[in-house]
Amino acid sequence: MKAALYDSFGDPEQVKVGDIDPPEVGEGEVLVRIEAAGVNPVDAAVQRGHLQGRLPHTFPIIPGWDMAGVIEERGFSARRFEVGDAVFGYARRPVVQWGTFAEYVVIPESYLAKQPQSIPATEAGAIPLTGLTAYQSIFDAGRLEAEETILILGASGGVGSFAIQLAKTEGAEVIGVASQSNHDYMKQLGADATIDYHSEHIGEATLDIAPEGVDLIFDCSSGESMQQSLSALKNDGKLVSILNTGENLDPDIDFEYVFVEPNSSQLDTLADLVDADKLDIHISKTYSLDETPQALQNIEQRHTKGKTIIIP
Numbered sequence: 586m587k588a589a590l591y592d593s594f595g596d597p598e599q600v601k602v603g604d605i606d607p608p609e610v611g612e613g614e615v616l617v618r619i620e621a622a623g624v625n626p627v628d629a630a631v632q633r634g635h636l637q638g639r640l641p642h643t644f645p646i647i648p649g650w651d652m653a654g655v656i657e658e659r660g661f662s663a664r665r666f667e668v669g670d671a672v673f674g675y676a677r678r679p680v681v682q683w684g685t686f687a688e689y690v691v692i693p694e695s696y697l698a699k700q701p702q703s704i705p706a707t708e709a710g711a712i713p714l715t716g717l718t719a720y721q722s723i724f725d726a727g728r729l730e731a732e733e734t735i736l737i738l739g740a741s742g743g744v745g746s747f748a749i750q751l752a753k754t755e756g757a758e759v760i761g762v763a764s765q766s767n768h769d770y771m772k773q774l775g776a777d778a779t780i781d782y783h784s785e786h787i788g789e790a791t792l793d794i795a796p797e798g799v800d801l802i803f804d805c806s807s808g809e810s811m812q813q814s815l816s817a818l819k820n821d822g823k824l825v826s827i828l829n830t831g832e833n834l835d836p837d838i839d840f841e842y843v844f845v846e847p848n849s850s851q852l853d854t855l856a857d858l859v860d861a862d863k864l865d866i867h868i869s870k871t872y873s874l875d876e877t878p879q880a881l882q883n884i885e886q887r888h889t890k891g892k893t894i895i896i897p
């Protein structure tokens with residue numbers, strides 16, 4: 586199969602497209618022909634070697650953890666799906682090696698769910714990693730409830746775009762933080778109020794909007810934003826971050842770090858929300874497999890609006 590590959594950590598330009606045999610389809614696994622693969626900041630971080638202390642790896646590595654595609658073959662005992670079913674999934678495995686920036690991937694069927702029926706595979710492939718991250722952060726860790734107020738830092742990006750919409754499905758009030766140029770976009774997604782981190786102090790601007798403070802801060806941004814936001818957290822509020830692991834935080838803050846996990850039943854929920862017209866997928870750029878280095882360089886700038894994808 587054709588795949589993006591790299592043999593050492595470093596600059597994204599080292600990623601080349603080549604031919605490699607896909608692995609054997611094992612017990613409980615399926616072979617999926619990939620139609621679209623979402624691009625995520627973690628793909629660039631892994632490729633630069635930033636996670637090598639945390640995640641074991643085997644070279645050559647095919648980057649990419651997101652995908653939508655079609656089941657081509659089933660291994661012994663794999664029976665959740667039929668050959669020809671359109672599925673999507675978050676394909677992070679215990680060892681970093683076989684990714685989704687390729688024509689095929691072999692993956693445990695338990696990682697997968699059926700694609701939403703109302704959108705093309707090109708949009709479904711952008712959902713799993715960021716959709717699951719938002720879901721697990723604001724509902725599992727953040728326990729967000731109706732009529733609570735959530736402040737989302739980095740709300741126009743891949744994760745933030747899902748977080749705004751998921752919080753609205755729960756009936757929460759949403760304040761989104763991103764650059765001014767993304768404020769109309771965040772409002773289209775459902776944000777009730779927006780803050781520009783370039784020109785406003787986030788904590789003060791949040792208290793102007795919600796004088797009693799917010800119940801949940803969801804941090805998917807960088808820079809000073811999280812520290813600035815803390816003055817707007819209610820005493821009994823919760824802070825959830827997917828970037829900061831809690832160093833230098835006041836120990837009295839109710840804090841949780843989330844590292845997203847595969848979860849097929851939550852993918853089913855996300856697919857149902859898409860089909861109920863409650864979740865929109867915004868693709869800002871599409872790359873070919875040959876353009877993987879550019880896709881990685883772009884995503885590591887941390888200013889993506891919605892999602893970018895690779896079509897192998």
Ligand SMILES: NC(=O)c1ccc[n+]([C@@H]2O[C@H](COP(=O)([O-])OP(=O)(O)OC[C@H]3O[C@@H](n4cnc5c(N)ncnc54)[C@H](OP(=O)(O)O)[C@@H]3O)[C@@H](O)[C@H]2O)c1
Pocket residue numbers: 625626627714715718738739740741742743744745762763764765767782805806807808809810826827828843844845884886887888889890891
């Ligand atoms: N732990 C996990 O499981 C997990 C899962 C997914 C992602 N992540 C991490 O979470 C981060 C976000 O991921 P993503 O896919 O949403 O990234 P993304 O698509 O690149 O979005 C980044 C967002 O952050 C905003 N932003 C940039 N600098 C900011 C600042 N100083 N203050 C507030 N907002 C700022 C951007 O808005 P503007 O363009 O307007 O600046 C944009 O909305 C990445 O670092 C990623 O590696 C972690």
